[in-house]
Amino acid sequence: MSATAAQPEATYALRPPFSERWRQGMRALRANPTAVVGLVIVVALVLIAIFAPVIAPYDPQKLDMEVVSQPPSSAHWFGTDQFGRDVLSLVIWGARLDLFIALSAVILSMVVGTVIGAVSAYAGGMTDEITMRTMDILQAFPRFIFAMGIAFAIGPGIGTVVIATSVLNIPGYARLMRSVMLPARKSQYAAAATSVGGSHTNVLFRHLVPNCLVPIFVNSTLQFGWAILEAAGLSFIGLGVESSAAEWGALIQLGFQDFNAGHWWIYTFPGLAIAVAVLGFNLLGDGLQDMLDPRRQ
Amino acid sequence: MRMLRYILRRLLFLVPVVLGSIFIAFLLTRVVPGNPIERVAGPYASEERVLEMKAEANLDKPIPQQFLIYVNDLLHGDMGMSYTTAQPVGKDLKERFPASFELVMFAIGLAIVLAIPLGVVSAVKRGSWIDHVARVIAVAGVSAPIFWIAMVLLSIFYGKLGWLPGSQGRLPIIMSPPPHVTGMYTIDALLAGDPVTFKEALRALILPVLTLALVSMAPIARMTRATMIDALDSDYVRTATSLGIPRRTVVMKHAFKNAIIPVLTLIAGVIGYAIGGEVLIELIFSWPGLGLYSYNAIMSADFPAVQGFIILATCLYILIYLIVDVITALLDPRVEY
């Protein structure tokens, strides 16, 4: 622990409340241009996702054989695809579907992972040992292949993509949760709470978990990017969502079918959408990680 | 000797992990609906033939028994026969391994060469525009989908410019591989003293390696930056500075050496990820490695091949971690062994 004398030694008990740290974080955000770029991208994406029906100039599912594979024009800024669908509209609606998939995958792995990690840390002993070894095994699995295997096993669809992209994130969360929990378990929080007669479950979930959530939240921001990429990868090899869905990976996959025909707009714009979205989440997560880590302020 | 004992102890400790991975790999293939025999047999095979084939593959037995048979075979070095290549899985994996290994090693090497300086510069110039640019560069590589990068790189450097070979695998199609020693064409070509083959093997590696390196860079750069910042803020760096040790020496000798140890562990993870994760790269570049093999295996429900690959990948992952642990133990006097 490197404590510079300019700052009072931070002890666990003395850490300021979450709201204060959050305010500090927000202040810090302003001093961190890359994170701000990330935040702007993420907020923009979320807005696009929410208001997709309003923003999108066309119905993304409307096939129009009159305007097949048109390059970008004033009528279709991003051109049209092989079915005459408006690529811009598809990309906009894609934000909705992709964010939904990523959010579901992250939440699923976060919930399962943190519960496993928390219980494991709290229980200790054999339970902890066995759980963590299982996590070791999962973590040693080749990631994409495992996702492919799961997707293959349960068949295509949105739910499949969510499950396939989330399973291998579970160990990460469990480990993180456990590492945060172990010192926390010994801290005043737990002692104080048990001394006033809280039950174990109560202690576990009411007191310890909230104090571990910040690093997990930061980690999730980074996981978002991965989830989007992995979902796109699954779509590319045909194990993803429905072909006609407005999902970025599926759009790229369809676009690549016309790669040699030079219809670059069909695959480039969804590709850029993914790149921008993932970049946004990564920059934001990276920045948050810096800011919420007291040592790197 | 002490190190050897340490390695043995670590290996022993890993036995349950390997067993567990075998079990999960086995389970994963058994939850797949249906079974591969019907597909392999085709629509024309008679029912008796299908049953016969199932019996041969032990798929007619209860799953626990299948597992025991599988583990028993494994212990005898038999990973089963692949349904897609009609060859023993062990032989398949052995043939594919050098192709993937060569690709991954070059890529990780490139990623390290690019990412670590980026991370170090970022940390040393923390908060400056250099830091921000370096961080964006590092993160940008991991942001675009890997298959998208691969396709675009190919269309530019092969399709448009013709500078680099296209999706034709490890050597130009009409060239035959150098005499087999390691299975890694660049090394084998050098051993054979064949500069032309070496050059071509290297050229074939450029694009897939670049693609894989781009996605491997970000975590390494990010981790280097973080550990480097910690190290630069550390008490021992302050001590060295307070004693007037030149800045260069402080940064490179004290801070960097300390910062790199956790990065090594991360690199192990990145290698592990790459070995199983370059499926899409191998697919697009027609690279006859483990990724393409496992892709074909999964897409054709080739149980033994999928299981074999997962077990190999898991063992490799563990092995890499072990190697890193050993390196760490050698570098860091605090590690007890």
Next chain:
Amino acid sequence: MSVKQLSDDLNARRISRRRFWQGAAALGLTATGISVLERGALAAPVQFWSVNRQDDREHTLIVAVSENIDTFDPGFTVGSKTAQTAIQNTFDQLTQYEIVDLVAPDGTPYKGVNTLNILPMLAESWTQDGDKLVFTMRDGATFSNGDPIDANTMVEAYKRIYETNAVSTFLLSMGGAVTGADAFSAPDAKTFVIQMSKPNSLVAQNNTMHNTSALNPNQIKEVATEADPWGLEFFKANLGMGNGPYMLESYKPDDALVMVANPNYYGEQPFFTKVILKVVPDASQRVQLLLNGDVDMATQIPKQEYETLAASDEITALSIPSNLVAMLEMNTTLAPFDKKEIRQAVAYAVPYQAIIDQVFNGQATEAKSLVPSGMPTSDFSTNMYTTDPAKAKELLAAGGYDGTPVKLSFNAGIPEWERIAILVQAALKEVGMEVELEKLPYATFNELEQGRKLQMWTDEWISWVNDPYYHLSWLAASTSPTNYPSFANERVDEIIAEFTLSDPSPEKDAASKEAQAIIIEECPYVFLCQPNWLFYMRSDIDNYVYYNDELPRYYHFTRKSS
């Protein structure tokens, strides 16, 4: 010790040439055989020094293919085109089709085959004598190691097909034409006889295909084990010693299959002394390689690439009418498609023209009957299905469609299916049927299709034998293993049973048309179109011959001198 092992050993320089000769002699190989083997074996390691390698580019044909070998056993190849092509080029059959000059609809002349004129190949001559096919064996035909081929060889080979219950059994015994292994005999070494249950023209046609390729009985004996007397394990993983113009030099999955000219071939030596089938799994990369001239040919090219390739001066793009029918199939035993009206509604909803234009780049013709237009007795006249959403809605209502969404499944490996599925999904949505698309890896797709578990799906069919009854037997007979819609109609079954093996007659033709009309009316299949056979090669490659099994015979090809 096997021949292969021996040559491998020599290859890897694990043994000296002396030991090789000793081993070879021990294996009972003839001197010619040994020298061939030795040449083949030595070829690879010597080669790496020949930096030039460009020398033989002129006579090397490079083909980008999409897939690996699934099995090398000629009796069992039904999946991998690469496997079928390798077998077709390394084995001759007893007979072959006559090659004729044809002209494509766009005016391009090309070579094709006349399936009605079957010429001898390994046989010197053949005749059909009532219920007997009699082949007179050629003098001097040998396997690539020099082992002679005579009538007894053929008996062994055909016996293996029957004894192992191979896929080829299915072909030869269609309609009960050839009932068992005892149907094959050799009255003398030069005469090989196939005894049929009754006179028919089907067996002679089926017999021209690669599935009847004869393995070397000596090699079978060598690799056989007690549990596996026919060497099934061995021949699955290893290409048998052939008798055709090429022989296998090497095969590495996901890399390449290399064939070289067979010096012991009884016929003419091919122009291309070496053929490399390079596995390039990604379709657009195969096109890139072809456009850049790194390969001479590319197979399994998605239809949407036609325009790009046809526009290139450096590429010859052939668009040849074929008997392939692309179909939307419905399971007649699963709701809602167990109702004829619902199936017909789908037939009225499908956007036929959009599929031909958008999916097949216009390189397809309309298909209106199960029997394709290029096959005798094909009859489109009773087909009334056009794209008519109003009519489709009407029929959906008549069929009592309750609005339950249906699943349209397709094989992920083929981009055309995906495009068709998206078009069909939109069209059906328009008439009030919600469709979920289910993109399946081919393994899953095949399994579910064969298990009759799909609800609605896309698939295609081409009959290698240009005979409507052969075709109907596969697709419409209720007992057929490939009648995936589970279509069952007594009259159709009756017609197939009665006429499949019968001699040509006006009644036979009329019955075929009757069956077609019934199938159109019952509508288990919606005939989307007949896509043309598209074949791409570099412009300097010449002499492509189109066979209706779509497998290229590389020994025909030549390279134009520049």
Next chain:
Amino acid sequence: MAEKMTAAPLLRVENLQTSFFTRRGVAKVLDGFDLELRRGEILGLVGESGSGKSVTGYSIIGLLKHPGKIVGGEIRFYGSKGDQQGIDLVTLPAKQMAEVRGKEIAMIFQNPRSCLDPLMSVGDQIMEVLKYRRGMSKSEARAECIRLLKTVHIPEPERRMNAYPHQLSGGMAQRVMIAMAISCAPTLLIADEPTTGLDVTTEHQILELLREMRDVTGAGIILITHDLNMAAEVCDRITVMYAGNTAETAPVETFFSAPRHPYTLGLLASRPRLGEEGDIPTIPGNVPDLIQRPTGCPFHPRCRWATEICAAQEPEPRVIGEGHVVACHHTEVVARDVIAAD
């Protein structure tokens, strides 16, 4: 003792202002701080956490970390050559400052084990300094290293040289630190809480060692500590800091016998004494927010003698005795009260 008091000054800090530019605002951690150190003198710099003691140390040696910055004042250092003019460390270019560090001014820190590079043997670390700072060859450095380790009373120096920091006890590590610090014979040694985390016996030994080093090298030492007992044990003079200002400076005897600043009184009252039971009185209130400093005397919100003037005007340091300087408006009142209480 007396002749040391009259010795030439080694360091004179005048009106030093060091601020931390945090995201919340500018924290004036040192706000016009004065200090004087003579050669061969041990000066105790005491105060609560956050009073700016360590920042003073870092300001002098030029190791302030971002976002800390010296914004005003002078640190005049008279160096080993006894330069009459001295050099101003505040304005000294970074390159020359780096020359000064280690050679002229050295610093030892708290948590000595973490102050040594965990990956290098202690011998290598000392030899590294000798190599870079004194241009020694490897063999020279080795010999010198052994000598230095002997100087700081490390037994078996040849063997200990090969030890890694984690293999050393805290006290041993601090000895190594001291050996490194004196390796270039600096004229000024800043010791920042050098005994934190050490047991009482070791603490005593380290302090003894510091004194010995002063005697041997004649260097001036600034001992930064919050522990008055420790300061009493080893220091010649003590300066009390409060919120970045000098509250009181006095020779050690005067400091304990006649303290005159209210804050000093509070500190003295709250120090733990051996053998005493019961509650230790603490100074009420908290260290002030350095971003929004109180007006006038920074201590006034906590001071029981505070009057209106204290809030309005910052007290000027006043000399009230031999080397005794106090910054308080009410020194006389305090003195009267203290004497009365005694």
